[in-house]
Amino acid sequence: MATFTINGTTVTVEKNQKLLRYLRDTLRLTSVKDGCSEGACGACTVIVDGETCKACVLDTDSLEGRQIVTVEGLTDWEKQVYTFAYAEAGAVQCGFCIPGMVMCTKALLDKNPDPTEPEIRYAIRNNYCRCTGYVKIIAAVKLAAQILKAGVLPEKGADDWKLGSRVQRLDAAEKVLGTGKYPDDVYLDGMIYASALRSAHPRAIVKSIDTSAAKALAGVVGVFTAADIPGSVKVGHLKKDWDALIPVGKMTHYLGDAICIVAAETLEIAEAAKKLVKVDYEVLPPVRNPKEAMTGPLVHESGNLLAHKHIQRGNPTEAIAKSKHILTQRFTTPWTEHAFLEPECAVAYVDGDTVVILSTDQGAYDTQHETAPMLGLPMERVKVQNMLVGGGFGGKEDVTVQHHAALVTYLTGRPVKVKLTRAESLLIHPKRHPMDMEISMGCDENGNIQGVAVEVIADTGAYASLGAPVLERACTHAAGPYHYENFECDGWAYYTNNPPAGAFRGFGVTQTCFAVESLLNEMADIVGISPWEIRMRNAIRPGEALPNGQIVDNSTGLVETLEAVKPYYDAAVAAGKPVGIGCAMKNAGVGVGIPDTGRVKLVVEEDRKVHIYAGASCIGQGLGTVLVQMAVTNTDLKRDDFVYERSNTWLAPDSGTTSGSRQTLVTGEACRRACEKLMEARNAGKTLEDMVGETYYGEYLAKTDPLGANVPNPVSHVAYGYATQICILNPKTGKIEQIVAAHDVGKAVNPLSCEGQIEGGVVMSMGFALREQYPIDGNCKPIDKYGSLGLFRAHEVPEIVAIVVDKPGLNVACGAIGIGEITSIPTAPAIADAYARYTQARQFDLPLQNTPYERKA
Amino acid sequence: MAVKKKFPYKAALVACHGGCRATGCTYGCTGCGTCVSACKFDAIAVGPDGVARVDEAKCIGCGACARACPQQLIHVHDCANYIVVKCSNHDKGAAARKQCSVSCIGCRICEKTCTASAIHVVDNCARIDEAYCLSCGMCAVKCPRKVIHDLRGICAEK
Ligand code: FES
Numbered sequence A: 001m002a003t004f005t006i007n008g009t010t011v012t013v014e015k016n017q018k019l020l021r022y023l024r025d026t027l028r029l030t031s032v033k034d035g036c037s038e039g040a041c042g043a044c045t046v047i048v049d050g051e052t053c054k055a056c057v058l059d060t061d062s063l064e065g066r067q068i069v070t071v072e073g074l075t076d077w078e079k080q081v082y083t084f085a086y087a088e089a090g091a092v093q094c095g096f097c098i099p100g101m102v103m104c105t106k107a108l109l110d111k112n113p114d115p116t117e118p119e120i121r122y123a124i125r126n127n128y129c130r131c132t133g134y135v136k137i138i139a140a141v142k143l144a145a146q147i148l149k150a151g152v153l154p155e156k157g158a159d160d161w162k163l164g165s166r167v168q169r170l171d172a173a174e175k176v177l178g179t180g181k182y183p184d185d186v187y188l189d190g191m192i193y194a195s196a197l198r199s200a201h202p203r204a205i206v207k208s209i210d211t212s213a214a215k216a217l218a219g220v221v222g223v224f225t226a227a228d229i230p231g232s233v234k235v236g237h238l239k240k241d242w243d244a245l246i247p248v249g250k251m252t253h254y255l256g257d258a259i260c261i262v263a264a265e266t267l268e269i270a271e272a273a274k275k276l277v278k279v280d281y282e283v284l285p286p287v288r289n290p291k292e293a294m295t296g297p298l299v300h301e302s303g304n305l306l307a308h309k310h311i312q313r314g315n316p317t318e319a320i321a322k323s324k325h326i327l328t329q330r331f332t333t334p335w336t337e338h339a340f341l342e343p344e345c346a347v348a349y350v351d352g353d354t355v356v357i358l359s360t361d362q363g364a365y366d367t368q369h370e371t372a373p374m375l376g377l378p379m380e381r382v383k384v385q386n387m388l389v390g391g392g393f394g395g396k397e398d399v400t401v402q403h404h405a406a407l408v409t410y411l412t413g414r415p416v417k418v419k420l421t422r423a424e425s426l427l428i429h430p431k432r433h434p435m436d437m438e439i440s441m442g443c444d445e446n447g448n449i450q451g452v453a454v455e456v457i458a459d460t461g462a463y464a465s466l467g468a469p470v471l472e473r474a475c476t477h478a479a480g481p482y483h484y485e486n487f488e489c490d491g492w493a494y495y496t497n498n499p500p501a502g503a504f505r506g507f508g509v510t511q512t513c514f515a516v517e518s519l520l521n522e523m524a525d526i527v528g529i530s531p532w533e534i535r536m537r538n539a540i541r542p543g544e545a546l547p548n549g550q551i552v553d554n555s556t557g558l559v560e561t562l563e564a565v566k567p568y569y570d571a572a573v574a575a576g577k578p579v580g581i582g583c584a585m586k587n588a589g590v591g592v593g594i595p596d597t598g599r600v601k602l603v604v605e606e607d608r609k610v611h612i613y614a615g616a617s618c619i620g621q622g623l624g625t626v627l628v629q630m631a632v633t634n635t636d637l638k639r640d641d642f643v644y645e646r647s648n649t650w651l652a653p654d655s656g657t658t659s660g661s662r663q664t665l666v667t668g669e670a671c672r673r674a675c676e677k678l679m680e681a682r683n684a685g686k687t688l689e690d691m692v693g694e695t696y697y698g699e700y701l702a703k704t705d706p707l708g709a710n711v712p713n714p715v716s717h718v719a720y721g722y723a724t725q726i727c728i729l730n731p732k733t734g735k736i737e738q739i740v741a742a743h744d745v746g747k748a749v750n751p752l753s754c755e756g757q758i759e760g761g762v763v764m765s766m767g768f769a770l771r772e773q774y775p776i777d778g779n780c781k782p783i784d785k786y787g788s789l790g791l792f793r794a795h796e797v798p799e800i801v802a803i804v805v806d807k808p809g810l811n812v813a814c815g816a817i818g819i820g821e822i823t824s825i826p827t828a829p830a831i832a833d834a835y836a837r838y839t840q841a842r843q844f845d846l847p848l849q850n851t852p853y854e855r856k857a
Numbered sequence B: 001m002a003v004k005k006k007f008p009y010k011a012a013l014v015a016c017h018g019g020c021r022a023t024g025c026t027y028g029c030t031g032c033g034t035c036v037s038a039c040k041f042d043a044i045a046v047g048p049d050g051v052a053r054v055d056e057a058k059c060i061g062c063g064a065c066a067r068a069c070p071q072q073l074i075h076v077h078d079c080a081n082y083i084v085v086k087c088s089n090h091d092k093g094a095a096a097r098k099q100c101s102v103s104c105i106g107c108r109i110c111e112k113t114c115t116a117s118a119i120h121v122v123d124n125c126a127r128i129d130e131a132y133c134l135s136c137g138m139c140a141v142k143c144p145r146k147v148i149h150d151l152r153g154i155c156a157e158k
């Protein structure tokens, strides 16, 4: 027992527990986020006697007499200052880390009103942010310090909400103050907790499941196995190969497989009950890598090859053979964990004859489409509401907890919360594919690429997830953003008993880009021109054909991005600093002939405001802000006339998954079209009052040609973004001094958000290039500690110069091209090239070794 | 002597919390005062409990005391890393337990709890790698021997 003060109120806590649990579960101070409960992430940071502390670490019994402050306990003035500073600086993306960052900011500024930048970096360095790369958070702390000193809030830098305006994001305040709700912040009356028992073996037959002892435990509401599933046991984003629960007599596919779900009055009881479940397994040898998968036992009855992709134009073998300079090299890239700050969580309840799921995902409709057949219900009887999403990066495209929550509430009638622990999250959701790539390139004496041939082998793990399209994108984009004709890529993705691999920011291109760009850098050395020059010579320009045959439009701005980095590149070379370079292209939109539709409904409601409904998830990138800027620009209405509604499956029309950098373009164009309809009414003289009850609907089908279409110049994708990044090293320390990232985005809807995407993407891929690890042991068991992934921390991040290049030419979405993924694609080859110049030795495997950032065991 | 300190600040750390000499620990601080004489900044003193203590506000992390210490139990650390191990006993668990009430017995509970894999038992004594430590204090909270301290006095005793 202990007595202490929280936000000025004295409390006495009888039962010893972690402070985090008391703050959230008893006091409902939900600004204090639970990102890991293991002391790693910092999302739970509070202030104890003036010092920052992680609330998941402290026992309440140890707090006698302490004064504790959470974001809820800030003064009104402080709330205004931090909200303004974080919003104005563009520091808020998914927002899950932000309340913790605000606590660090306050603790720092209370003691040190005028901190230096290194002091700011140190003040937040024990807190991870996976979205922002910390750059704008640091700027927010500086701005907060200025405002606190001045004593008055400054004017907003931009407030017209037109395209191109650096407006504050519309969801900044709720994220800074912690009032916005992620699923875990929802507490319903009578809510129970459910958790799945995971397989003890990556590959084994489940002989029997004895749940009797678990069911008998007081407080257990039910223990459910596959036999209790009313509909299809198999779920899956594209291919239905994922067992919601492993049926008795069937095989497990990885250690994350759910054997049964325990529902109980409290989480502790559920955890205790899990230990009482007896499972009998017939253990089988696991398939640990693609090599074993090629010849070894079956992971799935359908065979171990999930997908084989072959893409060819021209005759690269011949073209390479005839080339003056030929290079062939093998590259490997590792598994990568998304490490979004918010672990998977869903709350579900029954409302009449429907099941409602409050979810954090990349597509509410995806969750509905996966869950309803499992429950044996028609689609409309499963409703999904998107809550705030604490980061996704591709890792929240598949259902992980949503279907389990739906099943438990359907079977028990009770509201239920299912949340993954951080260790479960690391194990369960699909990761970035590790790839093994062999690539050959031929160039003429001037460095003009004659042909490229690539082979890719990917470990797609236990389930299909988005493995096949990821492999396909890895293959198509292995060509690079260059104008040559002879290209071939052969790719194979194999099932193994490792955790599944699926979508991850970059969608396979991150891997093959590392290979082709690294080879091009080596080629420049052989030809005797600079790596910048070889790119300039080969760069795709408007009107030219890509190796896939597509003729690119006037928005194609690779050359502009090369020119944008040139002054930095030349200055660094002149100063004798090691500098590396990489280019990239990334499609916006699904492409390759797959139907890809954006849908937006503008509804004028009783409040005489236009409510924007789009069944498209904002996972932190700022979709709501994009759509409002799109709407303000394309109507005669003001910002305050619009209300952005979070995605759901019953009011918002299906606008597809937040994936493939597609929302800004595809849903953005649908929004523009809906605005056109709305403006017809306006132009007919209607006021908002006249329009109450009206709906204006916009739809856009991004039409493309399938791969291998029998046309001379197929349109594989409606748009591509282009980028050049350079990495400059300090020649004395070998550390990164500066990364300059120039991105062609067509039309930047909000340059502030664009910069945030660039900085976050760059830092994420600094991790990919230099340090991040997701090791898997000989029994297919991956790392289970968030703090050991090797994510970059605030004090380690170098200066990042984000250059947003606007280039008109795309005739949809006001020219805006999504930037979500490309920001992390060219980073790794640029960094690898810089270190190759620094150490005089090229490396072909990531993460790089022997850099100052390498984590030694 | 006032010296302008450069951020990030460094300071000496005495890896001993006392309570041992009477019961036979040969690794701990003997209160000999060699470090006190070696320090030009008046930043280290032997406390009433007979254990040397550093004043981080005065210490510049020059390491003179660490070099002078006959027991070799002082090292320079990053002040921002306030979670520290205050023990230098390298005997096996049972022996270490007998010698001192606040000795590291090498049980490795800290190692298992640490999310960052930043603490390891080396030669029967826990050691933090400050480059990786996230200063959460979980090891300090879980340490059954109270060997791990929070220099701010929040997660554990100073
Ligand atoms: S929840 Fe406490 S540090 Fe992650």
Ligand code: FES
Binding pocket: A091, A092, A093, A094, A095, A096, A097, A098, A128, A129, A130, A131, A132, A341, A390, A391, A620
């Ligand atoms: S904004 Fe920091 S983790 Fe998303």
